Amino acid sequence: ILNVEQSPQSLHVQEGDSTNFTCSFPSSNFYALHWYRWETAKSPEALFVMTLNGDEKKKGRISATLNTKEGYSYLYIKGSQPEDSATYLCAFAGGSQGNLIFGKGTKLSVKP
Amino acid sequence: KAGVTQTPRYLIKTRGQQVTLSCSPISGHRSVSWYQQTPGQGLQFLFEYFSETQRNKGNFPGRFSGRQFSNSRSEMNVSTLELGDSALYLCASSLARVSPGYEQYFGPGTRLTVT
Numbered sequence: 406i407l408n409v410e411q412s413p414q415s416l417h418v419q420e421g422d423s424t425n426f427t428c429s430f431p432s433s434n435f436y437a438l439h440w441y442r443w444e445t446a447k448s449p450e451a452l453f454v455m456t457l458n459g460d461e462k463k464k465g466r467i468s469a470t471l472n473t474k475e476g477y478s479y480l481y482i483k484g485s486q487p488e489d490s491a492t493y494l495c496a497f498a499g500g501s502q503g504n505l506i507f508g509k510g511t512k513l514s515v516k517p
Numbered sequence: 518k519a520g521v522t523q524t525p526r527y528l529i530k531t532r533g534q535q536v537t538l539s540c541s542p543i544s545g546h547r548s549v550s551w552y553q554q555t556p557g558q559g560l561q562f563l564f565e566y567f568s569e570t571q572r573n574k575g576n577f578p579g580r581f582s583g584r585q586f587s588n589s590r591s592e593m594n595v596s597t598l599e600l601g602d603s604a605l606y607l608c609a610s611s612l613a614r615v616s617p618g619y620e621q622y623f624g625p626g627t628r629l630t631v632t
Contacts, residue, residue, distance in 0.1 A: 409559075436618070437618040439620065439621070441621075441623075447625075448520075448521070448607070448622075448623040448624060448625050448626070449560075449607070449609075449621075449623045450623070451620035451621060451622070454618045454619070454620045456618045494559070494560070496560075498618070503573070504550065504562045504565055504573045504575065505550070505562065505621070506562065507552075507559040507560040507561075507562075508559055509557075509558065509559040510559060
């Protein structure tokens, strides 16, 4: 059974703090790694889709890196804002015919 | 561009009944995936449909089934409901198959409660 682990499970930070989370996934048969943000009472929203080892993606204050050889991805948020409060999910796609396997997420709370 | 829509949004059923959930993908999207989320669990993959064919199925019993129509709309059916089927059911659409790296667009979900 393929496992995708995310850490930490939850995180409480002050507005303005920078933070990062980890997603660990199987290093074999890698095809893609997705990051989603899920705000309460909303639908999960795609942040990044990463396919190449060494990929770095950025969207505003949020960025992500990918290491497929060792099986991890980092998501960074610079200068956290209250509106960044959400659960951040990563999902691993193994093989061209496989489905997405989601981690349980990291719940971020940003205090004003 | 309209987003992914799911109906109904909330549903209460009793054990033993069956239920059908509907998902309309974003126009032009051909892949629809279904997920179940229960407290303490991540999103659990149910199945993926592409071009009216089931392409992948997760580790769920045969009581869970689905189909996709020619307009890419999809339905999910759960027969003989059990209390453990109470969950949020999300569908997601993408332009093509998920694995090649196309991001998924999620609907608002259907909250199913089984009593």
